[in-house]
Amino acid sequence: xxxxxxxxxxxxxxxxxxxxxxxxxxxxxxxxxxxxxxxxxxxxxxxxxxxxxxxxxxxxxxxxxxxxxxxxxxxxxxxxxxxxxxxxxxxxxxxxxxxxxxxxxxxxxxxxxxxxxxxxxxxxxxxxxxxxxxxxxxxxxxxxxxxxxxxxxxxxxxxxxxxxxxxxxxxxxxxxxxxxxxxxxxxxxxxxxxxx
Numbered sequence: 108x109x110x111x112x113x114x115x116x117x118x119x120x121x122x123x124x125x126x127x128x129x130x131x132x133x134x135x136x137x138x139x140x141x142x143x144x145x146x147x148x149x150x151x152x153x154x155x156x157x158x159x160x161x162x163x164x165x166x167x168x169x170x171x172x173x174x175x176x177x178x179x180x181x182x183x184x185x186x187x188x189x190x191x192x193x194x195x196x197x198x199x200x201x202x203x204x205x206x207x208x209x210x211x212x213x214x215x216x217x218x219x220x221x222x223x224x225x226x227x228x229x230x231x232x233x234x235x236x237x238x239x240x241x242x243x244x245x246x247x248x249x250x251x252x253x254x255x256x257x258x259x260x261x262x263x264x265x266x267x268x269x270x271x272x273x274x275x276x277x278x279x280x281x282x283x284x285x286x287x288x289x290x291x292x293x294x295x296x297x298x299x300x301x302x303x
Contacts, residue, residue, distance in 0.1 A: 110189045117143050118155070124186045124199065128175065132189075132197045133159070141261055152196035160198060162292070169291050170284050173200040208269060209253040209261050210281050212289035214303060217242045219263055220251060232265030244302075248289050250282045 110122035113129055117138040122130040133155040135147035156177070163174035175181065176199045182190045190197055213220050213230070220230045221241045228234060231251040239245070252269045253261040270278040289303070296303040 110186055117141075118152075122186070122189060123202075124183065127202050129200050129202050130182070130186055130189060130197050131200050132193045134196070152193075156196050156198060163198075165295065166288055166291055169287050173203050175199045175201060206273065206277070206281070207255045208273065208281065209255045210285040211251045211253060212248050212285050213245065213251055214248045214289065214293055215242055215244055216240070220249070223263070231263060232267065248286060248293070250285055252281070 110124065110130065113121040113123045115121075118134055118136045120132045120134065122132065124130050133152035135149055135151045137144040137146070137148055137151065160174065160177055163172045166172070167174070177197065179187060179190050181199050216224055216230070216235075216239050224230050224235060224239060225241075228237060230249050233249070235249075236246065250266065251263060252266065253263045255261060264272070266278065266282065269281070272278075273281070293303040
């Protein structure tokens, strides 16, 4: 049986598995700066899936996530063919309501955050101390939300814009959870000699 495509993003497809689950398949497509490149990278989907599983398992105590399994045995018969065709590139996940916001936490002043800071001393509309250098570690990690675009560019928004978009309570929960996830990831990376 053919699975129903539920959603196609820049690098992943989601297929319906019953009413309450999805098969999340990572492709070999490459998206950089919100642009999908013409040439895929063979094996990229498998690497992306392995990284996703690693972090879902590692941060499950920080925040409940949607990961269920990555074993063919967990799939119903009607989804096995799709699982076999995409071996190593899929995760079975719980269906959840998507919040169309990208939650970014920055520990260093780089990328679009640096560009905004260089223009006016702010990041995500919040004033930062003067005199910071490009790629410098920030005094405290900064939450910088963005809109989540299906295609094209995600747009950075301020925390005030986020509150207007999703409400005060959810905006606060998104920010606090994002900062806790960043802290857990940064500590793990630092223990391995890396920065996040």
